[in-house]
Amino acid sequence: STPIRIGIAGYGNLGRGVEAALAKNPDMTLVGIFSRRPPESLAALDPAAPVFAMDALGERTGDIDVLMLCGGSKSDLPEQGPALAARFNTVDSFDTHARIPEYFDAVDAPARAGGKTALISAGWDPGMFSINRAYGEALLPDGATYTFWGRGLSQGHSDAIRRVPGVAAGVQYTIPSQEAIDRVRSGERPELSTRDKHTRECFVVLEPGADADEVRAAIVGMPNYFADYDTTVEFISDEALRRDHDAMPHGGFVIRSGNTTDAQAQVIEYRLALESNPEFTASVLVAYARAVHRLNQQGRTGAVTVLDVPPGLLSPKTPAQLRAELL
Ligand code: NDP
16 A cells, blocks of 8 residues: 655754654555745755655645644644644644643644644643553542653753853653652552652753852752753753753653542553654654544544544554454
């Protein structure tokens, strides 16, 4: 059968991850990478990969089956999502949790009008973690759901550190509390505060002449980002930062702890341990591209989320193969 034709819109960490993931999925082919930056300024992983200006997408509606939207959630996707879903089947990783309902509506109307299918908010959280929260709640209605993140590099918190006066560079890791995880796994269903669940670890390179104590105080007291957590700040050299902290690991756990009768506790756990957050997120997006292509062929148009997609549609195997091999 003919391969699914994929376009990549936006070429940052996630865009590169999609390019890499396509190499592991022989039923798909890369039609082009589209960027707002000049094509000649981009170094694709595969030097032979076709790179185009974003404007060139206008002429490509007929030869892209699914367009992967790899822009940032903060300002790129709110614009690009609705505009591109009018003309292409799309998959994106919009991850501003509180704004997902309004983003869904903004993408749904143009996708419906254009007869396209737009899968929003794929990835791991939102994404695979959302699916596991849904399973947990449905299977164990008398229970509690716990999400722990990390150990992982938080892009948002790292950016916040870099804005503190006196900071030249820095990264932030979110660390789940082992004690809290152990209590949840035991079936105890504890009430956990924000501070109980995670700690934050910062590695900071100071600007010359900056006062370390002032910088530390500014970081640990920062509202919304650090004030509600136990935060440690370690000062390191620029060389150590580049040597030890240039990867983007992440992951975490979704645990549902519930009771079927008072005496019987049941615990479900889903765990991700990721050496590269963007490469894993991209792998999820690519599997959902296959599902989106099929949903569109079946006539399911408009916006959808991972909660609307049957798992078999993610697989390159036929339903008969899946029944024989995986049930
Ligand atoms: P990046 O900042 O690397 O890329 C975002 C966009 O910025 C790109 O599409 C690109 O657009 C532009 N860009 C990239 N590099 C440069 C550069 N050097 N100079 C100028 N512009 C650049 O973000 P990520 O790829 O790391 O993440 C994208 C989004 O993925 C995040 O905002 C996050 O919301 C989401 N995400 C979701 C997850 C989930 O589990 N659901 C997990 C991880 C991430 P262009 O090529 O057009 O210039």
